[in-house]
Amino acid sequence: MHKSTITIRDVAKAAGVSVSTVSRVLNDRDGVSPTTYQRVRQVIEELNYASNLAARSMRLQQTGVIGVVAPDLRSAFTLQVIRSVSAAVEERGYELLVFTSSRVDGEEDQALREQRHVHLLNSGLTDGTIVLTPHATTFPSERPVVVIDPNRHGVEVPAVLSTNYAGARAAMAYLFELGHRRIGFVGGRPDLQSAVRRWEGYRDSLMEQGISLDPTLVCRGDFTREGGYACGQRLLSLAQPPTAIFAANDESAIGVLKAARDLGVPVPQALSVVGFDNITESAWTTPPLTTVDQALEGMGQAAVDLLFESMAGKPVAAVHKVATELVIRESCGPPAR
Amino acid sequence: MHKSTITIRDVAKAAGVSVSTVSRVLNDRDGVSPTTYQRVRQVIEELNYASNLAARSMRLQQTGVIGVVAPDLRSAFTLQVIRSVSAAVEERGYELLVFTSSRVDGEEDQALREQRHVHLLNSGLTDGTIVLTPHATTFPSERPVVVIDPNRHGVEVPAVLSTNYAGARAAMAYLFELGHRRIGFVGGRPDLQSAVRRWEGYRDSLMEQGISLDPTLVCRGDFTREGGYACGQRLLSLAQPPTAIFAANDESAIGVLKAARDLGVPVPQALSVVGFDNITESAWTTPPLTTVDQALEGMGQAAVDLLFESMAGKPVAAVHKVATELVIRESCGPPAR
DNA sequence: CTGTTAGCGCTTTCAG
């Protein structure tokens, strides 16, 4: 069933030419007579030949493939960024290869895994690689590497980040404007830089309004729906529940929405909810979620731009910030009298 | 910045041994003295050396990597299957490489692209490849290939399918049981086998109940939310709207749910909705969606099982069917009076 | 215009 590999040599033999001629035809190099070209092309077609990426990449520096190393395919954030990277990469006529490292053992292992995967790709298969939400801060690699939303400080390769702090401030400003004073917070994993920045935005906003931080209103989630649901349940069961909840990402916010629904708390009448990310999902919730748009498309695009500049040998900025913007939908209103 | 590639030769030189010795150490082959082994290991560590996948795979037949070729990363179906494949692959200690071919030009191109990607992976990089919802029916490949939910008939490699027809029948039976007689249908793309089978299930169920098919109640969607939304709007705007809608997949059903909400039609009081797939999302809709569980996890698992059997040289079944099961949540009820 | 040849980095006989 599985045909034994057809190599360039087989093609050469069948066409009665040398391998180099076939190679020239394959790569559309000059210096091949039209007659020969035709014949070789035909044989390639007949034999259903396709060149071997491994061999090819070992000889060339260019492969026309960009790699992506993603922690796992579970989160909507990851997926949407991959999709935007995919679009940007294809626009440039490159292909995309994704390596997943879903098995999350420990944080240390995670970083090592990321590095290994980057090497695996960048040592020949790909012309450059983009790493999503990496734990590693350094990548020994022969080809350019760009990271998106790194989890730790001090990353030694170009990074694309969004304005997490400013975005959180904007969300809070909106809630204040509506009249909310008692605002709950559903945080993300404290080991993630983005989660920390959003938390700081929440905290500082309160402070500026002269509202003292109430620890009972802060719940530590984990960026998942389930986590958000649990936090929502806890916050809404308080003797004095918040009139608004700012969730550090949309998945958490969706969990809060569900908790509110299960507890019979109408949104936005009795509770306002704001998320962060603007994943496509958030436009489809009931009610549609007001959230901080992280321009996920923009992040993928920016990362690809940085990567190609880097591949072209140009010096690139160490950090590229993508602006956030509040998207107002229907999950917020003034506090219930 | 980008370190010049460190090769096995560099390691050999630094350790004062030959490349073959280093190779032996790398692959934990016998016949290396403990002293030498230690020294080489240490140098590898110091130089931060990692072997080159391209070169390695050119020499070996085993790479420890399984490939996945996916049409695009847009649909939840695709993603969830990839995730399940990922889990099953990792369980066996293999890595996963995903090639996406999002650019959908035409159907023909799609098939060619799939074939090219399979070859690219299977010609050395991967030990076997799984293709999701392929348009191609044949895959010239040197290594095993297994497909999941092929779009066309007559696929020449082992395929994993779910019982689409039976699932659709089960959904319809449930609606009949609740008392519905006027049931709308939101179909999928007619070029997809699964969409056709679900449509047939709908049609035959009606026939068996002695209900003649009303073309105005049938709307052709495209398996997307937007398509489902448009269909929902159309069906619910009918002079005599259906009391229930069976959507050929969950994404469409979610679109219908939104249309109902926007038109002020309460679900399940005035409209029952059933989906198909049971993507994780469907448990989080308002109200939670009753749907036909396609055992997406099971499909990925089954495909990986088939692939490994095939890789081990065992003969495998041409078709592996995964059973569907109706999951009853809160989107259905008896018809309004 | 075309063929010969030398590697890319790696593993694996085959000799020491």
Place this chain on the structure above:
DNA sequence: CTGAAAGCGCTAACAG
């Protein structure tokens, strides 16, 4: 136990 050498499939000089 270790090294030299061949070759995986391919491309890029270098000669004809």
